[in-house]
Amino acid sequence: MSRAEQPSRRTVLAAAVASAVTAGVAPAAARPEGAMPTDTADPARALPARTVDNRAWSSFADWSGGTVRGTRALVGPRPGVVIAKPAGITDYTDPHTGTTASWEYATWTSRARRLAVPATEAIVSWNAHTPAGTWIQVEFRGTYTDGTSGPWYVMGRWAAGDQDIRRTSVDDQSDGKSTVWTDTLAIDDPATGLRLASCRLRLTLYRKPGTKATPTVWRLGVMGSDVPDRFTVPASVPGLARELTVPRYSQEVHKGQYPEYDNGGEAWCSPTSSQMIIEYWGGRLTPGQLAWVDPAYADPQVCHAARYTYDHQYAGCGNWPFNVAYAATFKDLRGVVTRLGSLTDLETLIAAGIPAITSQSFLKEELTGAGYGTAGHLMTVIGFTADGDVIAGDPAAESNEAVRRVYRRREFENIWLRSKRYNSSGKVVSGTGGVCYLYFPARPSAAQREALAAVGVPM
Numbered sequence: 001m002s003r004a005e006q007p008s009r010r011t012v013l014a015a016a017v018a019s020a021v022t023a024g025v026a027p028a029a030a031r032p033e034g035a036m037p038t039d040t041a042d043p044a045r046a047l048p049a050r051t052v053d054n055r056a057w058s059s060f061a062d063w064s065g066g067t068v069r070g071t072r073a074l075v076g077p078r079p080g081v082v083i084a085k086p087a088g089i090t091d092y093t094d095p096h097t098g099t100t101a102s103w104e105y106a107t108w109t110s111r112a113r114r115l116a117v118p119a120t121e122a123i124v125s126w127n128a129h130t131p132a133g134t135w136i137q138v139e140f141r142g143t144y145t146d147g148t149s150g151p152w153y154v155m156g157r158w159a160a161g162d163q164d165i166r167r168t169s170v171d172d173q174s175d176g177k178s179t180v181w182t183d184t185l186a187i188d189d190p191a192t193g194l195r196l197a198s199c200r201l202r203l204t205l206y207r208k209p210g211t212k213a214t215p216t217v218w219r220l221g222v223m224g225s226d227v228p229d230r231f232t233v234p235a236s237v238p239g240l241a242r243e244l245t246v247p248r249y250s251q252e253v254h255k256g257q258y259p260e261y262d263n264g265g266e267a268w269c270s271p272t273s274s275q276m277i278i279e280y281w282g283g284r285l286t287p288g289q290l291a292w293v294d295p296a297y298a299d300p301q302v303c304h305a306a307r308y309t310y311d312h313q314y315a316g317c318g319n320w321p322f323n324v325a326y327a328a329t330f331k332d333l334r335g336v337v338t339r340l341g342s343l344t345d346l347e348t349l350i351a352a353g354i355p356a357i358t359s360q361s362f363l364k365e366e367l368t369g370a371g372y373g374t375a376g377h378l379m380t381v382i383g384f385t386a387d388g389d390v391i392a393g394d395p396a397a398e399s400n401e402a403v404r405r406v407y408r409r410r411e412f413e414n415i416w417l418r419s420k421r422y423n424s425s426g427k428v429v430s431g432t433g434g435v436c437y438l439y440f441p442a443r444p445s446a447a448q449r450e451a452l453a454a455v456g457v458p459m
Contacts (some may be wrong), residue, residue: 009374032310051228051338052434052440053117056458057110057201071205072105074216078442081108082204083214093204096166096312110201110220118145118195119224122185124155125321126203127219127328133208134215135159136169138321140185140222142196144177153180156321160329164208166312169319182314183321183337196224200283210245218442219328221458223338227433233342235410240347244355246280246382248403249302251395257297261306262316269378270318271305272395274327275358276380277439278305278354283330298406299400318376320359324437332442337455339434343390343413345455346381349438350450355393356381357437362415363424368408372396373424378437384409 002148044432057063063081064072070087074080086104093100124140134382136159137153154170173180178187185195189359199222205215251272262268285301292302309326311319340346346356357380364373380393382404390412396402415421419433438457440448 007067021443036343050117051117051341052221052223052225053119054221054336054338054456054458055113055199056219056336058219058221058459059196062110063108065111067109067111068107069072071203078218080216080218081203081205082216083207085428086207089209092165094165096168104209105204105206108195108203108217112143112198113222114199115196115199117224117226118197120187120190120195120226122199122222122224123183123320123337124185124220124222125202125324125335126156126158126161126221127334128158128215128217129329130159130161130215131213132161133164133211135165135206136215136217137204137206138220139202139204141202142178142185143198143199145193145195145197145399148177150178153178153185155180155183155185156319156325158322158325158328160308162176162307162310167310169311170311171313182311183319187292188291190226193247194434195226199224203291219229219334219336223336225339225433227339227419229419231418231420231422232414236342236344238347238384238409238414239344240351240384241386241388242350243383243391244280244350244353246393247276248393248398248400249276249299249395250400250403251302252297252398254302254306257294258303258306261310262318263291265302265306266305268302268317268319270300270323270357271326272310273378273380273393274323274437274439275305275311276393276395277355277357277437278327278330278333281330281333281439281441283327283333299414318378320435320437323357324439327437327439333439334442335439337435337437338455338457339432340436340455341389341434342417343384343388343409347384348451348454350381350383352447353446354438354440354448354451357439358416359432359435360376360412360416360428361421361431363422365455367411369405370394370396370407375423375429377433380391 060079071081072084074082083106087106137157140155141152142150153173158167203344207213249272251265251268256264281334290300293303306317309317309322320337327335361376381392382393388409390407392405393403394405417434418431421431423429
C-alpha cells in the first residue's frame with residue numbers, strides 16, 4: 001500500500017456501504033472512516049487470554065476427511081487435493097476481461113470446524129499450485145452464535161499466473177449479518193454480540209476441458225479473531241537480541257514502473273516485503289520468469305511480485321491472502337495470514353529464524369524515524385536490538401541501502417497491535433490488530449515448528 005496518509009481501499013469500501021451497516025462498533029479491518037467507537041473502558045486493558053484461532057487443512061487425513069465431488073486426496077511428502085474426475089463443466093465470464101470460457105471443475109468441502117475464539121472476523125489463506133490452464137476458487141461458510149448459517153462467500157478466485165483468468169476478490173457479498181471486505185469476512189455489528197462460531201471451507205478446482213492438468217492445494221487455513229477495540233496495548237518486556245540476514249528491497253526505487261499494478265512501485269509495500277522474505281528462504285525467480293520486465297529496471301523480481309500478487313478487483317497488490325499464495329508458489333515454502341498478540345510472539349519467531357511481515361497504519365509522529373505517515377503499510381520484522389527495539393526491513397525507504405530501520409519498541413508495538421486510532425484529520429479509524437504474514441519452510445525444523453505452534457499457527 002501507499003505510504004501516504006490517505007484512506008485505504010478497505011476503508012473506502014466500508015464507507016461506501018456504511019448506510020447499509022447497523023450502527024455500532026465495526027470490526028478492525030472494516031470500520032468505516034469516521035465511525036466512532038463505543039469503547040469507554042480503559043484503553044490499555046489487557047487482551048483476553050485468546051483473541052485468535054487458526055484452523056488448517058494440510059495432512060492426508062485432512063484432505064481425506066472432506067466431502068468430494070470429483071477430487072481426491074494426494075498422498076506423499078506434501079499431501080494435497082487434486083482433480084480426479086471432474087464433476088462437470090461450467091462457464092465463467094471473467095469480470096476483468098469480459099472473456100467467457102468453459103471449465104471442468106471438481107470440489108472439496110471441509111467438515112465443519114468450531115472456532116475456539118468466536119470471531120468477529122475471518123481471513124482465509126491457501127497454498128496452491130495452478131499450472132497453465134487451471135485456477136481455484138476458495139469459499140467460506142460460517143455458522144453464527146445465534147444458530148443460523150451464512151451463505152457461501154467467495155474469498156478469492158486465484159491463479160498463480162494471469163493468462164487464464166485475472167485473480168480477483170469479489171465485492172458486494174453480504175447477508176445482513178456479515179460482509180466480505182476484499183480479503184476479510186467481518187461481522188457487521190459486533191456490539192450485538194453476534195459472532196462466527198464455526199466454519200466450513202470449500203475449494204473448487206478448475207481446468208480447461210479435455211486436459212489432464214490439475215491445480216493442487218497443499219494447505220488451506222482460516223484465522224478467526226475477536227480483537228477488542230482499543231487505542232493502546234500493554235507493553236511487552238524485551239527478551240531477545242538477534243537480527244536475521246534478510247535481503248533489502250525498496251518499493252520507492254520502482255516509482256512509476258508498471259502503473260497498471262496499483263499505480264506503480266510507491267504502492268508496492270506488500271509485494272516488496274514478500275519478495276524480501278521469499279528470498280531469505282532461498283526463493284529465486286529464473287531469467288525466463290523475469291524476461292517480461294524492462295531490463296532497465298533494477299530488482300525486476302519486485303516488479304514480478306507486484307504483478308503476481310495483484311488483485312484486479314481490489315486494484316492493488318495488498319490483498320493479504322494473495323501475497324501468501326504467491327509466496328507459496330516458490331519451492332518448499334508455506335505461508336499463512338494470522339494475527340499475533342505481542343512483540344513477544346515476534347521474538348519467538350525470530351529466535352527460530354522466522355521473520356515476519358507486519359501490517360500497520362500510523363501518523364508520521366507516531367513512529368520515530370519513519371519519516372512518513374500511512375493509512376496502511378507492510379514491512380518486514382527481521383530482529384531486535386539489545387534494548388528490545390524492532391529491526392525492520394521497511395520498503396518505504398528511498399534506496400535498498402536505507403531499508404534497514406530500527407524503530408522504538410513501544411511505538412512499533414502499539415501502531416501494529418491497536419485496533420483503532422486517530423487519523424490526520426482527527427477521526428477515529430481502524431488499525432489492523434496485529435495482522436501479519438508468515439512464510440516458512442514446508443518442512444520446518446523442530447525449533448521452527450515449535451515456534452509456530454507457540455504463536456498459534458498449526459502445520
